[in-house]
Amino acid sequence: MKKLTAAMVAVAGVAFAASASAATLDDVKAKGHIQCGVSQGLPGFSNADDSGDWTGLDVDMCRAVAAAVFGDSNAVKFTPLSAKQRFTALASGEVDILSRNTTWTMTRDTQLGLNFAGVNYYDGQGMMVPTSLGVTSATELDGANICTNTGTTTELNITDFFRANSMSFNLVAFEKADEVVAAYDAGRCDVYTTDRSGLAAQRGKLTAPDAHMVLSEIISKEPLGPVVRQGDDQWFNIVRWSLNAMINAEEMGVSSSNVNNLKFDANITPAVARLIGKEGNFGEELGLSNDWAYNILMQVGNYAESYEANVTPLGLARGVNALWSDGGILYAAPIR
Amino acid sequence: MQQLSLKSIIYDARMRGYFYQVFILSCLSFGFWWLIDNTVTNLADRGKTVGFGFLSENAGFQISATLGTWLFDYNVGQSSYLDVYFIGIANTFLVAILGIAGATIIGFTVGIMRLSKNFIVRSFATVYIELLRNIPLLLQLFFWYFAVLRALPSKRDKIEIIPDVAAMNITGLYLPAPIIEPGFIYSVTAFVVAIIITLVMKSWAQKRQFETGQRFPVLWTALGLIFGLTMLTFWITGNPMSWSYPEFKMTGAILRRGFQSGSGMVLVPEMLAVWLALTLYTAAFIAEIVRAGILAVAKGQTEAAYSIGMRPGMTLRLIIIPQALRVIIPPLTSQYLNLTKNSSLAVAIAYPELVSIFAGTALNQVGKEIEMIFMMMMVYLTFSLATAAFMNWFNARVKLVER
Numbered sequence: 100m101k102k103l104t105a106a107m108v109a110v111a112g113v114a115f116a117a118s119a120s121a122a123t124l125d126d127v128k129a130k131g132h133i134q135c136g137v138s139q140g141l142p143g144f145s146n147a148d149d150s151g152d153w154t155g156l157d158v159d160m161c162r163a164v165a166a167a168v169f170g171d172s173n174a175v176k177f178t179p180l181s182a183k184q185r186f187t188a189l190a191s192g193e194v195d196i197l198s199r200n201t202t203w204t205m206t207r208d209t210q211l212g213l214n215f216a217g218v219n220y221y222d223g224q225g226m227m228v229p230t231s232l233g234v235t236s237a238t239e240l241d242g243a244n245i246c247t248n249t250g251t252t253t254e255l256n257i258t259d260f261f262r263a264n265s266m267s268f269n270l271v272a273f274e275k276a277d278e279v280v281a282a283y284d285a286g287r288c289d290v291y292t293t294d295r296s297g298l299a300a301q302r303g304k305l306t307a308p309d310a311h312m313v314l315s316e317i318i319s320k321e322p323l324g325p326v327v328r329q330g331d332d333q334w335f336n337i338v339r340w341s342l343n344a345m346i347n348a349e350e351m352g353v354s355s356s357n358v359n360n361l362k363f364d365a366n367i368t369p370a371v372a373r374l375i376g377k378e379g380n381f382g383e384e385l386g387l388s389n390d391w392a393y394n395i396l397m398q399v400g401n402y403a404e405s406y407e408a409n410v411t412p413l414g415l416a417r418g419v420n421a422l423w424s425d426g427g428i429l430y431a432a433p434i435r
Numbered sequence: 436m437q438q439l440s441l442k443s444i445i446y447d448a449r450m451r452g453y454f455y456q457v458f459i460l461s462c463l464s465f466g467f468w469w470l471i472d473n474t475v476t477n478l479a480d481r482g483k484t485v486g487f488g489f490l491s492e493n494a495g496f497q498i499s500a501t502l503g504t505w506l507f508d509y510n511v512g513q514s515s516y517l518d519v520y521f522i523g524i525a526n527t528f529l530v531a532i533l534g535i536a537g538a539t540i541i542g543f544t545v546g547i548m549r550l551s552k553n554f555i556v557r558s559f560a561t562v563y564i565e566l567l568r569n570i571p572l573l574l575q576l577f578f579w580y581f582a583v584l585r586a587l588p589s590k591r592d593k594i595e596i597i598p599d600v601a602a603m604n605i606t607g608l609y610l611p612a613p614i615i616e617p618g619f620i621y622s623v624t625a626f627v628v629a630i631i632i633t634l635v636m637k638s639w640a641q642k643r644q645f646e647t648g649q650r651f652p653v654l655w656t657a658l659g660l661i662f663g664l665t666m667l668t669f670w671i672t673g674n675p676m677s678w679s680y681p682e683f684k685m686t687g688a689i690l691r692r693g694f695q696s697g698s699g700m701v702l703v704p705e706m707l708a709v710w711l712a713l714t715l716y717t718a719a720f721i722a723e724i725v726r727a728g729i730l731a732v733a734k735g736q737t738e739a740a741y742s743i744g745m746r747p748g749m750t751l752r753l754i755i756i757p758q759a760l761r762v763i764i765p766p767l768t769s770q771y772l773n774l775t776k777n778s779s780l781a782v783a784i785a786y787p788e789l790v791s792i793f794a795g796t797a798l799n800q801v802g803k804e805i806e807m808i809f810m811m812m813m814v815y816l817t818f819s820l821a822t823a824a825f826m827n828w829f830n831a832r833v834k835l836v837e838r
């Protein structure tokens with residue numbers, strides 16, 4: 100019943116929203132904070148602790164935008180969304196940014212009217228099985244019962260994978276990740292499938308994490324990143340360049356611990372000077388102040404700092420998410 | 436004929452009436468136009484179009500094996516989003532109808548128990564009602580689902596309920612499935628014909644009893660007719676139906692062990708839990724309605740019935756219940772509607788009903804919020820109106836006829 104009502108309210112939102120709602124930046128400034136759509140609890144990416152404080156790589160993305168816009172990384176409120184609710188919430192204006200391990204796909208760009216502002220984590224879909232099954236490869240999964248989340252790319256990929264390999268399976272798709280874990284834990288399914296980062300994050304919620312293993316196959320590409328509504332290029336640019344600033348800062352060796360010194364250092368490179376707002380007026384061109392990126396780095400840190408604080412503890416090495424200069428594929432366009 | 440002038444609008448009551456009607460109508464039409472135009476513009480701003488073309492596109496996700504997927508023969512890569520819609524409707528209706536049946540039976544039983552003279556029976560009913568009415572349905576749903584899962588043996592094990600016929604494990608309740616062959620339609624026809632004959636016979640028998648006082652054994656004739664005619668047709672047409680029994684195998688690849696798909700039929704635990712939760716929860720409300728209905732019949736009615744020599748059972752059946760029903764039916768109808776709408780909570784435990792697979796999974800893939808929510812609302816609206824119409828008709832029939 101509540102679900103029904105929520106869906107209808109969301110639809111009404113699209114109908115009533117004044118058609119000139121394009122300027123998200125003005126809306127956000129008027130309300131004094133950014134409304135950020137996150138997951139309902141995925142350690143390392145977006146997770147609330149007992150006192151309701153949110154942390155994670157995806158949370159830092161929103162904090163960075165808040166720092167850029169308001170000079171205050173705390174000027175952000177979080178809306179936990181299930182995979183199924185997230186796009187309707189963004190489309191109806193309930194949230195200003197969706198930063199919730201969301202995969203960039205073509206349909207989402209075209210049919211769903213969304214814009215991905217970049218990629219903050221390159222992932223792929225994996226599968227977890229109880230070690231006791233003795234299964235070592237995904238090609239042995241014919242006849243499996245598989246638990247996952249509804250409204251995700253995961254459902255589509257797993258269906259593709261089984262069709263491509265002419266295997267049969269039964270899909271049990273839950274709305275919330277917690278129920279997926281609980282049902283898999285209870286033995287309802289032989290396999291738990293989601294993004295590999297999700298598997299690592301959720302593993303800790305199992306009664307015996309060590310009794311399960313992640314199969315080596317990666318069956319899809321899941322570039323995860325922050326999403327905004329189509330039709331507001333300014334807001335899109337703010338989110339995109341907040342992310343680029345964090346990645347560029349890592350590449351230039353600018354972090355929360357040295358950015359303040361660099362500000363008063365006469366011997367910095369022109370690129371660093373542009374990044375932290377000592378040269379040019381890049382911030383103003385975005386509709387912000389010129390110390391926008393300085394504030395991000397001061398209050399949130401660069402990409403490596405966020406990664407190490409949030410994702411490294413899950414046991415996930417940088418891998419492809421290392422900078423291109425370190426052998427990964429993280430490559431941000433230059434600020435110039 | 437009055438001239439339409441500013442004056443007539445103000446002073447002439449009829450003209451004023453017309454004026455207001457036209458005025459309100461234009462306001463409403465403008466309001467609707469504004470809403471629709473605004474929606475289309477807003478969607479266009481986000482690069483989205485409006486239309487129902489998506490319904491014929493192929494759906495690329497698997498749906499758990501349920502009544503819907505069986506009825507519409509769901510096949511990934513071939514079935515369309517329209518099929519997903521119908522599967523959702525079928526699965527919603529399945530739990531709604533089973534839930535309504537279950538909740539009515541348990542609700543009436545508990546409601547009558549609540550009025551029992553026996554302390555234990557009465558207390559049990561009270562505890563049941565207070566407990567189930569006051570715990571949120573979603574929690575009950577989780578409770579039953581995970582209780583069911585925990586209680587059952589693993590996929591490669593089973594509890595036999597009736598050896599070789601019905602068994603259960605964590606993947607579901609396995610039962611024999613009917614395999615229907617072409618000639619079966621004749622038996623169904625015979626069954627329907629037998630029922631029609633029975634109805635005609637019943638009104639004839641009633642009329643005859645009124646006129647002549649002679650009784651006719653309607654019940655036995657009806658049973659014989661319905662059973663006999665159907666079975667006879669079934670036999671003549673060469674037994675066009677057989678049973679497929681669930682097959683359990685413990686050899687082969689480990690994930691292939693257990694009950695074999697394609698044999699028998701399975702009721703998945705998600706469905707059982709939704710059914711159980713909806714039934715038990717709604718039954719608590721129905722019990723209260725039934726109790727109130729019975730208490731609303733004046734005690735004098737019972738006493739009068741006894742004084743003309745009626746036995747208690749007969750009194751309940753012929754005097755109390757018919758009068759109580761007048762009070763029971765209207766709130767009962769709204770409980771039925773609540774149950775149907777509450778079935779949308781089932782998405783939480785992976786039961787593929789309408790809100791879950793159509794307004795959820797499919798919506799997330801095609802992003803047609805307006806169209807899909809509209810289609811979903813139409814289903815609930817139709818179901819609500821149909822239930823209300825049926826219950827109104829039933830209510831009119833049992834209503835006290837004042838003479």
Ligand SMILES: N[C@@H](CCC(=O)N[C@@H](CS)C(=O)NCC(=O)O)C(=O)O
Nearest residue numbers: 138139182201202251252276293297
């Ligand atoms: N990346 C995929 C899947 C995202 C997803 O929803 N994953 C689940 C499992 S890791 C999740 O985040 N659940 C957390 C929650 O329930 O909020 C997508 O964009 O469709």
